[in-house]
Amino acid sequence: xxKYQGKGVYGAVAVGKVSVFKRQDVQVKRFxxxxxxxxxxxxxxxxxxxxxxxxxxxxxxxxxxxEANAQIFEIHMMMIEDDDYNDAIVEMINGQSVNAEYAxxxxxxxxxxxxxxxxxxYMQARAADIRDISNRIIACxxxxxxxxxxxxxxxxxxxxxxxxxxxxxxxxxxxxxxVTAHGSSNSHTAILARNMNIAAIIGVGEExxxxxxxxxxxxxxxxxxxxxxNPDAVTLAAYEKKQKEEVEKKALLQxxxxxxxxxxxxxxxxxxxxxGSVANIGEVLLNDAGGIGLFRSEFLYLENNDYPTEEEQFKxxxxxxxxxxTKKVIIRTLDIGADKQADYFNLEKEENPALGLRAIRxxxxxxxxxxxxxxALYRASVYGRLGIMFPMITSVSELEEILALCEQVKxxxxxxxxxxxxxxxxxxxxxxxxxxxxxxxxxxxxxxxxVGTNDLTQYTLACDRQxxxxxRFCDTxxxxxxxxxxxxxxxxxxxxxxxGICGELAADISLTETFLRMGIDELSVSPSFVxxxxxxxxxxxxxx
Ligand code: PEP
Ligand code: MG
Numbered sequence: 272x273x274k275y276q277g278k279g280v281y282g283a284v285a286v287g288k289v290s291v292f293k294r295q296d297v298q299v300k301r302f303x304x305x306x307x308x309x310x311x312x313x314x315x316x317x318x319x320x321x322x323x324x325x326x327x328x329x330x331x332x333x334x335x336x337x338e339a340n341a342q343i344f345e346i347h348m349m350m351i352e353d354d355d356y357n358d359a360i361v362e363m364i365n366g367q368s369v370n371a372e373y374a375x376x377x378x379x380x381x382x383x384x385x386x387x388x389x390x391x392x393y394m395q396a397r398a399a400d401i402r403d404i405s406n407r408i409i410a411c412x413x414x415x416x417x418x419x420x421x422x423x424x425x426x427x428x429x430x431x432x433x434x435x436x437x438x439x440x441x442x443x444x445x446x447x448x449x450v451t452a453h454g455s456s457n458s459h460t461a462i463l464a465r466n467m468n469i470a471a472i473i474g475v476g477e478e479x480x481x482x483x484x485x486x487x488x489x490x491x492x493x494x495x496x497x498x499x500x501n502p503d504a505v506t507l508a509a510y511e512k513k514q515k516e517e518v519e520k521k522a523l524l525q526x527x528x529x530x531x532x533x534x535x536x537x538x539x540x541x542x543x544x545x546x547g548s549v550a551n552i553g554e555v556l557l558n559d560a561g562g563i564g565l566f567r568s569e570f571l572y573l574e575n576n577d578y579p580t581e582e583e584q585f586k587x588x589x590x591x592x593x594x595x596x597t598k599k600v601i602i603r604t605l606d607i608g609a610d611k612q613a614d615y616f617n618l619e620k621e622e623n624p625a626l627g628l629r630a631i632r633x634x635x636x637x638x639x640x641x642x643x644x645x646x647a648l649y650r651a652s653v654y655g656r657l658g659i660m661f662p663m664i665t666s667v668s669e670l671e672e673i674l675a676l677c678e679q680v681k682x683x684x685x686x687x688x689x690x691x692x693x694x695x696x697x698x699x700x701x702x703x704x705x706x707x708x709x710x711x712x713x714x715x716x717x718x719x720x721x722v723g724t725n726d727l728t729q730y731t732l733a734c735d736r737q738x739x740x741x742x743r744f745c746d747t748x749x750x751x752x753x754x755x756x757x758x759x760x761x762x763x764x765x766x767x768x769x770x771g772i773c774g775e776l777a778a779d780i781s782l783t784e785t786f787l788r789m790g791i792d793e794l795s796v797s798p799s800f801v802x803x804x805x806x807x808x809x810x811x812x813x814x815x
Contacts, residue, residue, distance in 0.1 A: 272503045273482060277450070277475035279496035280461040282554065284514045285427055285448035285470040286507065289489045289500075291480075292430035292437070297406070297413055299376040303368050310364050314371040317411035322348050324407065325436070332439045336466040343435050343463075347404050356382060356401075372409050379405030396455050403434035427489050431480060433460045443467055448491035450498050452477050465553065472496050520799070527802045527809075528559045534787065535812035541793040542804050543599070545773055548574075549587055552594045554798035559805075562599035564721065564795020565660070565773040566591060568644070569607045577615050578640060584647035592655025601658035601698070601721070601795075604644055606630040610737055625735060630663035635672055645680045652692035660698045660721055665705040667712050674716065702726035702774070707755035714766035721795065722756055724774025731755065747776060753785070760790045771795055780807040787813060 304310050325348050332341035350356065356378060363374035383398040425447045430437075432453040438460045449464050454473035464471035470493035483489075483500060490499040490510045499506055533539045543564030544555040548571075555563060571579050571587060579587075592600050607613060608629025621627035634641035648659055661673055677697065684691055701707050702723030710720065724747070729736040731752055734745035756772070763770040771793030776782060778796035780803060786794065787808070796804055 272506060273500045275475040275479050275498040277472040277496045277498060279472055279493040281465045281469060281471040282494040283470035284510055284517055285491040286510050286514055287447045288424065288426050289429050289483050289487050290426035291483060291485055292428050297409055299372045299409060301373040302370050304370055307365055307368060310371045311361060313412060314360065317408050318351050320411040321351055321407045328436050328439055335443055336463055340463060340466045347400060350400065350404050372412050375405050375408050399434060403436055427491055429483050435460050435463055438463045450475060450491050452480050472498055523802050523806060527805050532805050532808045534808055536814040538787060538813055540787065540808060542801050543793055543795040544798040544801055545795050549590050551798060552591060558798045558801040560798060560801045563595060564601050564771055564793060566600065566602040567606065568602055569605050569611055572605060572607055573611060573613050581643045581647045584644060585650050588648055588651035589654045592651055592657060595655055597656060599656045599658060601660050602648060603660045603662055605634055606662040608633050631661050631669060632663065635669065638676060642676060642680055645677060649680055649684055649691040650689060652695050653690050657692060658696040658698055658719065660700060662700045663702060664699045665703045670699065670713060670716050701759045704731050704755060707759045710759040710762035714762045714768045717768055719768050720759055720763045720770040722759060722772040722774060724772060724776035727755060727774065728752055757789050764790060778804060780804060783807045784811050787811060
């Protein structure tokens with residue numbers, strides 16, 4: 272067995288035989304021509320044929336991946352007609368009296384290089400598109416089609432890279448996965464693979480191409496980006512199990528997608544998803560979550576070697592909000608410290624870090640870091656429905672200090688004439704016993720509560736959540752925790768605030784009915800649990 276690590280661009284698991292993508296490599300030679308006009312006529316005929324082919328591919332893509340994704344082929348048709356591109360080719364034919372194929376190939380290289388050298392990763396990925404259309408025109412001139420035919424068996428397609436048109440032209444019903452040596456996650460190939468619901472891994476590196484043989488067994492894990500060539504029995508069995516679970520999940524998805532989170536007797540709740548990065552949004556949408564109930568923004572800090580700037584943060588928050596469109600997005604402010612450490616914060620070593628300078632305590636101690644994040648959040652708020660949530664609250668005075676800082680940020684943005692939404696919801700996490708006990712005082716100050724059962728359990732039961740030795744003392748179903756949650760629900764509702772749960776307990780379906788009976792309004796869980804919880808909610812009858 273050999274394992275390769277790439278980047279998963281569509282989360283699905285595939286187990287099967289590999290098929291090496293064959294492309295008829297057209298060798299373009301340069302030769303002198305006598306009749307320049309004749310060459311330009313040949314070029315025009317090839318372009319016409321290429322456009323006809325692209326129209327067919329567009330029609331296929333329209334059916335398989337929808338209009339938005341099929342658009343790339345309309346763009347390809349337009350690129351073929353692009354004046355700059357055509358002028359460059361014709362100038363070369365005229366100026367150097369060379370054959371049209373050669374002029375197209377050289378122009379393609381020049382344009383692709385120009386795109387590849389741009390700073391913007393989206394523009395860089397356009398280099399593949401220019402090569403794709405140029406190869407098509409050349410193939411039309413040389414009458415080589417170069418289409419890869421797939422055997423009757425479903426296979427894992429392995430290639431150096433795949434052009435968008437090659438991806439769509441493959442018979443989707445015969446492809447288990449796409450695995451490429453190169454490629455970027457912004458490429459249209461990656462986008463198309465995602466929309467074709469086919470496991471896809473890119474960038475596993477050049478070496479794998481030299482090793483794979485037609486018909487080798489392989490496993491492609493589009494979630495983790497792992498590719499196992501000739502897997503051993505243990506790996507194979509583990510992945511066959513994972514695949515079976517996926518099939519069950521897909522069936523559940525088909526059944527429950529688009530359905531309401533409503534009990535038999537008509538009680539509705541929101542089921543949102545927890546994420547740690549923009550990369551998780553695909554999963555959130557795929558699993559039909561009603562919103563994002565917890566975006567752990569600290570990962571943005573943990574993934575960096577230095578404080579993320581306001582601009583960097585703004586871009587991330589904007590992207591999450593835009594992607595979720597009209598759905599609610601609750602972004603939790605920095606919860607660093609304790610088990611989540613970043614060197615550049617230069618935090619002193621503490622005896623009891625879980626009881627130390629973490630989360631909101633750190634933000635209030637170093638307000639410049641906090642204000643940078645708040646500015647980025649407020650600026651991004653105009654791009655969607657934002658909720659801002661503060662972690663590790665224990666007192667009214669902390670919350671007063673936070674709200675004062677929010678007002679300060681707003682007035683600074685006003686001075687700078689920078690827009691922000693006036694309907695941002697502000698909320699706090701209930702993850703310390705203190706917060707639950709004084710929830711009657713905290714509730715009137717906020718729009719919502721979200722119970723962090725992971726920390727609430729740790730702090731209520733005095734059980735370090737990191738310590739496996741005491742796991743048996745750490746009863747997540749302890750009555751004390753339920754009493755604190757119940758108390759928080761009553762106080763939230765009495766003061767017009769809504770309340771959700773975003774700790775791991777939210778996904779525990781043995782408790783869903785208990786939470787609904789308490790009056791919980793929202794459960795926020797890992798994306799892959801959304802439909803399981805929906806399923807559970809729909810089976811509950813609170814009237815019984
Ligand atoms: C929690 O404490 O329950 C929670 C959701 O926050 P985290 O797990 O990130 O501490
Ligand atoms: Mg917590």
